[in-house]
Amino acid sequence: QATIYWVRRDFRLTDNAALTAAAARGAVVPVFVCDGLVESLGAAPKFRLELALKAFAADLEAVGSRLILRRGKALDVLRDVAQDSGATSVFWNRLYDPASVERDTEIKAGLLSDGLVAESFAGALLFEPWTVQTKTGGPYRVYSPFWRAVRGNEVSSPKPRCRVLHAPTRWPSTDALERWGLSVEMGRGAKVVGQHVRAGEVAAQARLSTFCDSLVVDYKAARDHLDVEATSELSDALSLGEISPAQVWHAGQKCLHDGANGAEHFLKELVWREFAWHLMWHYPEIDTKNWRQEWDGFEWIEDANHPHYVAWCRGQTGQPLVDAAMRELYVTGKMHNRARMITASYLTKHLGIHWRLGLRWFESCLVDWDPASNAMGWQWVAGSGPDAAPFFRIFNPETQAKNFDPKGRYREKWLPDQMFETSETALQFYDAIPVSWDANLTMSDVTPIQGLADGRARALAAYERLKSQ
Ligand code: FAD
Numbered sequence: 001q002a003t004i005y006w007v008r009r010d011f012r013l014t015d016n017a018a019l020t021a022a023a024a025r026g027a028v029v030p031v032f033v034c035d036g037l038v039e040s041l042g043a044a045p046k047f048r049l050e051l052a053l054k055a056f057a058a059d060l061e062a063v064g065s066r067l068i069l070r071r072g073k074a075l076d077v078l079r080d081v082a083q084d085s086g087a088t089s090v091f092w093n094r095l096y097d098p099a100s101v102e103r104d105t106e107i108k109a110g111l112l113s114d115g116l117v118a119e120s121f122a123g124a125l126l127f128e129p130w131t132v133q134t135k136t137g138g139p140y141r142v143y144s145p146f147w148r149a150v151r152g153n154e155v156s157s158p159k160p161r162c163r164v165l166h167a168p169t170r171w172p173s174t175d176a177l178e179r180w181g182l183s184v185e186m187g188r189g190a191k192v193v194g195q196h197v198r199a200g201e202v203a204a205q206a207r208l209s210t211f212c213d214s215l216v217v218d219y220k221a222a223r224d225h226l227d228v229e230a231t232s233e234l235s236d237a238l239s240l241g242e243i244s245p246a247q248v249w250h251a252g253q254k255c256l257h258d259g260a261n262g263a264e265h266f267l268k269e270l271v272w273r274e275f276a277w278h279l280m281w282h283y284p285e286i287d288t289k290n291w292r293q294e295w296d297g298f299e300w301i302e303d304a305n306h307p308h309y310v311a312w313c314r315g316q317t318g319q320p321l322v323d324a325a326m327r328e329l330y331v332t333g334k335m336h337n338r339a340r341m342i343t344a345s346y347l348t349k350h351l352g353i354h355w356r357l358g359l360r361w362f363e364s365c366l367v368d369w370d371p372a373s374n375a376m377g378w379q380w381v382a383g384s385g386p387d388a389a390p391f392f393r394i395f396n397p398e399t400q401a402k403n404f405d406p407k408g409r410y411r412e413k414w415l416p417d418q419m420f421e422t423s424e425t426a427l428q429f430y431d432a433i434p435v436s437w438d439a440n441l442t443m444s445d446v447t448p449i450q451g452l453a454d455g456r457a458r459a460l461a462a463y464e465r466l467k468s469q
Contacts, residue, residue: 002027002085002168003117004078006092008100010123010241011056012201013063015158017121018091019165027168029085030060031078034071034180037099042364043185044333045239048197050182052240055200057177065165069175074103075110082116084172089117093241096129096277097371098284126155126245126274129281139282141386146275147268158247189330192432196332197236197367204237208251216255219262223269224338227409232266235368236334238273245270276372279386286385287359287375295384297469299462300354308351311449312343313361314437315414315429318448321397321405322346324414327429331414333367338404344381345395350455352462355382383463391463394456 003022007030010016022028032053041049057067070077078090090111095104104120111118122128127150132140140146183190198207211232215222222230237243248270256263280286290296303309311317315326325339335343340362347358355378362374379385405411414429416422433439 001025001089002029002087003089003091004028004081004085004087005030006074006078006090007032007056007067008092008095008241009239010093010244011052011059012204012242012244013059013163014161014201014205015123015244015247016093016162017123017159018093018119019162020159021119021121022089022091023162023165025089027087027166028065029068029081029087029168029172030065030165031068031070031081031172033074033077034069034175034182035074035077035103037103042366042369043189044193044365044367045363045369047183047186047190047193048199048236048240048333048367048369050177050180051194051197051199052242053177053182055203055242059201060165063163063165064167066167066171066174068172069177069180071175071180075107078107078111079114081172082114085168085170087116087168089119091119091121093123094120094128095124096281098280123244123246124241125277126150126249126271127153127278129278132274132278140275140278143272143275143387146278147271150271150274151267155246155249158244158250187434189432192331192428193333193367195428196334199236199242201237201242204234204243205247207232207234207237208243208248212251212255212260216252216260216262216266220265221262223262223265224404226336226339226405227407227413231337233334235370235373239368239370245273272376273370273373276370276376279376280372283386286379287371288356290384291379291386292384292388294466294469295382298384298466299352300348301352302354302357304357304360306353308449309347309353309357312347312351312353312358314433314439316439316446317346317450318446319346319397319450319452320411320415321401323446324411327414327426329362329365331425331428331432333365335366336410338400339410340377341381342395342397342400344378345393346397346455348378348382349391349394349459350450350452352455352459355379355384392460394459396452396456398452 003025005019005022005028060067108118132150134140215230218230222228252263252267283291315323317323322343325335325343329335344358347353348355359374359378363369380388383391413423413425416426
């Protein structure tokens with residue numbers, strides 16, 4: 001008998017509960033459905049998804065299988081594929097964002113009513129959101145007690161790699177991936193960002209090994225420095241499930257056991273991802289609404305055509321560290337964590353623009369886009385979220401540059417230079433941006449759109465008004 005393995009954001013052969021369970025029953029039909037949720041992804045996540053699909057299709061071929069691609073409403077597609085292949089069961093790994101939960105609930109009921117077996121498995125998180133509870137039985141709102149509650153919990157050992165997958169007697173037909181046009185919205189940026197992405201399970205494993213072999217030791221001290229490569233860079237692989245959090249957790253635990261200095265801190269960061277999903281599960285509107293309702297009265301500017309917002313998106317604020325970071329984002333599809341905090345603080349505080357607009361820009365540009373971490377990150381910086389940084393903690397980009405990019409290497413990497421030769425990476429920005437942006441190659445004529453002292457004073461005055469409401 002054949003089982004459909006419905007692939008979603010779990011592009012891996014190792015530690016894949018749904019795939020392992022499907023393989024244990026006999027033939028497997030791996031299917032990816034391009035449905036409304038996929039169509040609604042931002043440009044960069046969609047592009048990154050295409051790379052993940054290509055890599056996973058090749059991995060499946062190598063174990064005697066293939067990836068069936070279909071477009072349409074997921075329930076209809078799964079029914080069709082079951083009919084075409086003779087499959088009697090559908091297995092998948094669970095997702096936790098509200099839109100996926102709603103879709104999956106409906107699909108499970110639909111498949112069961114057809115007489116098919118429909119079963120979901122855990123694998124995208126270390127701890128499913130409802131399994132971690134405070135002493136009074138509620139969700140956590142603050143990270144530190146969440147960390148204390150989970151750090152000693154058992155995380156199951158990763159399941160072995162599926163080395164052979166049996167083919168069904170009839171393979172259903174498949175779409176051609178190129179016909180889906182998942183990279184179209186990236187325009188010419190696709191070629192540039194593509195040079196910085198290492199997609200697929202094998203690349204993710206290699207990155208984890210490099211991190212554990214050499215970078216973890218200095219992780220705690222070096223992770224905040226913008227000018228060094230000190231972090232795991234696994235976020236896009238984790239977001240697409242090219243590696244499981246359990247694999248990363250166990251590798252981190254081994255480093256800890258071997259006495260690597262930064263290992264505990266690394267595990268803590270991985271648990272920030274868990275905390276983000278815990279929050280999103282319990283507060284599904286965290287990506288659209290202020291988590292603290294009193295922030296609804298804050299005087300945010302929420303106009304996507306506002307010239308300050310446009311300048312921020314395009315790396316043209318005249319604030320070198322902010323512009324460097326926004327260009328890093330546009331060229332690589334990623335941004336250093338500290339730079340995310342600095343650019344988010346600058347947007348929401350110095351420029352007074354709503355975090356929702358920043359969140360949306362990140363959502364369209366990040367190859368590691370993760371709805372929960374993105375929402376938590378924005379609300380944390382803006383001050384409106386759970387366990388948020390206090391609003392008056394306003395990052396000063398100049399002080400941040402002194403502390404975390406003291407030699408200016410990060411800025412040199414991403415900004416054109418008037419004195420010396422502009423770096424290769426800084427030039428890539430001009431190859432990636434839409435022609436209509438009309439960005440200048442030199443930064444010399446970009447005067448800051450907002451003075452730092454003025455922006456800070458205005459932000460604090462607005463905060464005082466909020467408090468007195
Ligand atoms: P490492 O430092 O090597 O950490 C290992 C893993 O832990 C990461 O891959 C990630 O999965 C997790 N992690 C680390 N820091 C955080 C954090 N602060 N919050 C949640 N998880 C974390 N991360 C995303 O994956 N997707 C997003 O869309 C995203 N948006 C963000 C938006 C803002 C405004 C902010 C401030 C942060 C955001 N982050 C997001 C978190 C963080 O910036 C990235 O996870 C990190 O930069 C990824 O680099 P890395 O893989 O080298 O991380």
